Amino acid sequence: MNYHILGRSTLEVSAIGFGCMSLGEDYAVNERLIHLAIASGINLFDTADIYQQGRNEIALGKAIAAAGKRQEVLIATKVGNQPRADGNGWDWNPRKEYILGAVEESLQRLQTDYIDLYQLHGGTIDDPIDETIEAFELLQQQGKIRYYGISSIRPNVIREYAQRSAIASVMMQYSLLDRRPEESCMPLLRQSNIGVLARGSVAKGLLIDKPAAPYLNYTAAEVSQAAREVHALTSHLRGATQVALRFVLQQPAITSAIVGIRTTEQLEEAIKTIDAPILSDAELDILRQSLPVHQYDQHR
Template sequence: MRYIKLRDLEVSRIGLGAMGMSHGYTGAGTDEAESIRTVHRALELGVTLIDTAEIYGPYTNEELLGRALKGHRDQVVLATKFGLIAHAGAGPWNLDSSPNNIRTSVEGSLKRLGTDHIDLYYQHRVDPDTPIEETVGVLSELVEQGKIRTIGLSEAGPETIRRAHAVHPITAVQSEYSLWTRGLEERVLPLLRELRIGLVPFSPLGRGFLTGKIRSTEGFAEDDFRHDNPRFTGENFQRNLRIADEVQTVAAEAGATPAQVALAWLLAQGDDIAPIPGTKRVSRVEENTAADAVQLTDEQLAKLAGLPPASGDTHTEAALRMLER
């Protein structure tokens, strides 16, 4: 495993997204033992960046990682997120990045994770009711107190990123970025490079679609994020299968799996990018981390870059309203 810098924070080139172990996907939360084995195997393979959030569960994913990382905390760059639970009122899935809510959130996360500090603490979604300067001001106090090491933003737009960075250096921005979600290339990615902010792509495998293993949506449970996701429904799904087939073609040429090719393409976009493919299985974390050794030719990279845009939005209408672009 190679290692890179997200600003001044050294992380493994490929991280691990833990959300699906407890939340969001069919079968989440049904095999804690395998999830813990997956975390331990990732550490053995050199993965250091592990990502969670208080909203995953809610809370159960942080609790799982707290158990999995007992005795291993010093091996991990631990990232979690706040801002999608309004602790004093409306509860989960309500934006709140007010100072008091942040202070409540960080104490809860520290306790559940079984640690005295969080290495990378993200605002999960921008709160339009709280100035970003106020939010980052409180986060900078938490840095001074040693409760968090660095500050991140998730799915923030260019103006918010610039304003936040003016208050305190932002270490990383986490956004959806993959072969079929490339909207940040025009405005966000150039700004991150101007300000020396790292990029942490989530859903780098298109929520499993780019692996080529999903040929039907019939197996999705009703609480699966993809059950009503526009890219996984109706004609959009059928059109998007052609993208997965093209990735499969390149994978056959490269002697790799489609998942490894999708990750290798991301890694080729710069040495300031650390994707966090999510999985709850040992076999998948072994497959994903091996992508670090896949070298795609210029012709293969160009073919992948030229894939048609995905059909359908990345989120439902309600979820899209929480994203900045």
């Protein structure tokens, strides 16, 4: 496994991160999968307080506790979506008071006394951003979190946090089928020494093995064309998963690709990326030229 320092932090994260959102409801199955991931060198596990109404954090916490590996792994979770009292959905709440209360519940579910990376799970330009930053920095001072970041695809929100806070990272969607971050977000984050955690790198499986379907502003035909180019670059040493993930990891701004993992096969395919042949400049150009590049049309 390869490891990289995450932005301004001291966190040394694995190039492949484990996206826990895809985990099922069987705790025993989840525990075996997480233990196998740790044994394979993955040390970054990403979850959120709203995944499965908190059960996702519980599953991760149980598995790490059972492995006795808390000091060897990095837990990333998220906050900001407040569950409604009637259990029917949630409301956006980036207020300090809410964050300071929500972290206590996440710590309990995760069976830990600190979170390595606490991320704001979204954000708008109209949020009380200074108040949100104040909450995260207080939690740092209290030792309840080591670093904080945001999960956002909104350029205007990302700019504000890059300028006004000490965020270590931004999690954003990025793949061959979503290159919108290349326009302004990635150059800004790289210049600011803020790490990028990429999610959605295989585009819901459309680049690998799922039937072509419309994705973002791309038609099914365009998605099919991109998938064909991915598969054309496969070999006995490098499958479609590895090509799709290599495209992401070879983007200089990316620190780690957070891959949604639900099965042993998915885990093995993700890990194979580390030893797979890198994409040459010519191969990268083939992939880049397979689709027109779109830009964010909102929240600029």
